[in-house]
Amino acid sequence: METHVALLPSAGMGHLMPSLRFAAMLASHNCKVTILTAQPTVSAAESNHLNSFFSAHPHIQRLDFHVIPLRSSNDDPFFLQFEAIVLSVHLLPPLLTSLSPPVSALFLDTAAAACVDHLADETSLSISYYILNTTSARFFSLISHLPHLTLEGSCKNLQLPSLPSFSVSNIPPPLFNPENLFTTRLISNLRAVSKVKGVVSNTFHRFEPETIEALNSGRTMITLPQFLPIGPFKYYESVCENTSLPKWLVEQPAKSVVYVSFGSRTAMSKDQIKELGEGMLKSKQRFLWVLKSVKVDRVEETGLEELLGSSLLERIKGKTHGMVVREWVKQEEILSHPAIGGFFSHCGWNSVMEAAQRGVPMLAWALHGDQRFNAEVVEKAGLGLWPKHWGWLGERLVKSEEIEEKITQLMEDHKLRSMAQKVGEEATEAWEIGGTSEKVLGQIIETLKLKV
Template sequence: METHVALLPSAGMGHLMPFLRLASMLASRNCKVTLLTAQPAVSSAESNHLNSFFTAHPHIQRLDFHVLPIHPSNPHHDPFFLQFEAIIRSVHLLPPLLSSLSPPISALFLDIAAATCVDQLSDDPSLSISYYILSTTSARFFSLISHLPHLTLEDHSKYSNKKLQLPGLPPFSISNIPPPLFNPENLFTTQLISNSRAISKVKGIVSNTFRWFESETIEALNSGNTSITLPQFLPIGPFKPYEDDGKCCSLSWLDEQPTKSVVYVSFGSRTAMSKDQIKELGEGLLKTTQKFLWVLKSVKVDKVEETGLEELLGSSLLGRIKEKRQGMVVKEWVKQEDILAHPAIGGFFSHCGWNSVMEAAQRGMPMLAWTLNGDQRFNAEVVEKAGLGLWPKNWGWLGERLVKSEEIEEKIEDLMQDHKLRSMAQKVGEEAIQAWEIGGTSEKVLGQIIEMLTLKV
């Protein structure tokens, strides 16, 4: 019988992209794949990517999952977190959908942001399947969130210069823990704790990382020496890009630039900076001797992205950017993996979202980390330790302070001119390639997963 698996991403491009890549990877290994798509999508980027993906992959089945609407008591709640909540509250609608699939599915891959769905699904007699979680963050940050139900972090909030030691795991710097986790009432915190409680019920944690890149943490997670029982941690990164019919808007400009002369500047699909910080960033880029491609975002959800470049940057700054012909600023979604693969790109100025980190690692691209929120300090710690990039820790979390143009200028010059960093980043890229060679660590683990899925049929 054909091995059939279903995948359920949650919300946001940072969660959707690894699921699309995993779907493509499983389909290429002769699995029949059904992708459940929570509807309505939060952002236009998600809707457009899904349409493009299914056009390019007609062999992957699409099954829309219409979630119940949630009316937030607080209108300022993050719309992506509200969608996580909507998926979890709609979990009772999943069994009939999953049971209707033919041939029957052997496994469901759930987003870590909706892992608590396993609690209800595993008790449903109509389903006899295995459950896997796809972790959309670093092994380093996963090792913290897996222990959250057993921690009282608010007790540590005053000791930011100290380390937090959990049994069997490398110690954490308390200053790297996202501030919301110190507030047990915060929606981000309550969702993470709820989802982490379900981890023990799944067969494995699939992760977009590779053994060499996070060897200490991965070995610790799989050692059996942690204070809680964890399922097998399965690193199969860096996830391979998938084919689609989308086009990148910025490559024509890049084609005209010298090799490794351009710094690519992007802070992800969900980061919205203040106008003051955007202007300092723009001034810093202009002060450098480097060319730049800057993807600018002013709101969290692109469906309400109405502010023009001139309003965001000011006519003076935008005019100088155009006049100097030193850089290009775009506001639309770009195919980041194509940009990072372009020979003109010589460095990546990033928020250190995990997808961005793995895309840079895959290409040996030096990074400058500006950690803004969420798991990004943990991710930057991995980047710095592996030799992939620089991390100015004193820049703080987003909005904590205004990072001035002179600081930005200095660090971009360091990023683009540090030959030792470039050499170390190249080593990371070589290790990432080796992980996917025949007999490589990630290639072998994916083979293990396929074997487990086949045995279930």
């Protein structure tokens, strides 16, 4: 019988993209794959990418999962969608049992892991559950212990058995408040970890060796399922409008352009946006800047002139070495272009893996969530720079002179470029025959076949 697996992504491009990439990888290994798409999506980017993905992969089945709308005082639409998915879990068993051939495994990302608590008790289902980790192994090693910790900001470091110590200043502030809605939901999700068969992760052994070995050592404070690193996740083909690279980028010299993007959910203040623009102009480096001013793209109405000011915008337009775009771009293609010499990023994990895969050096500006942990990994692996003193988003106004200095270092530090290139070579080796990621994916596929 054919091996049939289902995936349930949660909300936001940072959660959707790893699921789509993993789905394409499974399908390329002769698995039948069904993706449960939570409807309605939060952002236009999610909706567009789903349509594009299924057009390019007609052999992968789409099954819409209409979640119950949630009313809450929380103003984060992505968080509300996480909640709605978990609260709609009772609608999943009929969907899963309707699939043919029967589903042998369901992969859920960490934000929807609490669904396992309900599904594991369903007698109508006989499937294995896996978590698809959408962050670094480093951050997962902390949050997997979160239900068993009492975090305090008074100490400088946190030490857990067998794991490298954690700097308390890198822990997202909401995690210190046990009453915070995000924290309570995360703890609820992570209690399901003991019921899953494995944690599949978009990382690779040479990038986070200490943490991966510790997670699989059996010596952690709690019993963890097998940690399965199969990154960097491979690029998949899609059918999408406006996929061509900006003509300006194609015309630039090799390794001369800084790509600047802070993800699909990061909205900076106007003052910080202006300091950022000034810093890039002062650096005299070529740059391609994807500018975002709101969390959700459906409500992006502020014009470039209002965001940047007419003077700054005119100076950028008047320079042949700078370009600002507002629309969603195919980041994998931009980072793959020979003109790109550096990546100024928030250190969302997808972005980190895309840069690592291509050996593109990074300037990390960790803004919220897991990003200081991710930046720590980037710095330790030799992939990039991390000015820790810039702090969390909004903690202080990072001035243009500071930005100028670090962009210049990113583009002119030959040792950094060499180290990043080595990371790219290690990422390639992970997927060669017998490479660490190639072997682990093979083991996952074999385990799924045994379930049939």
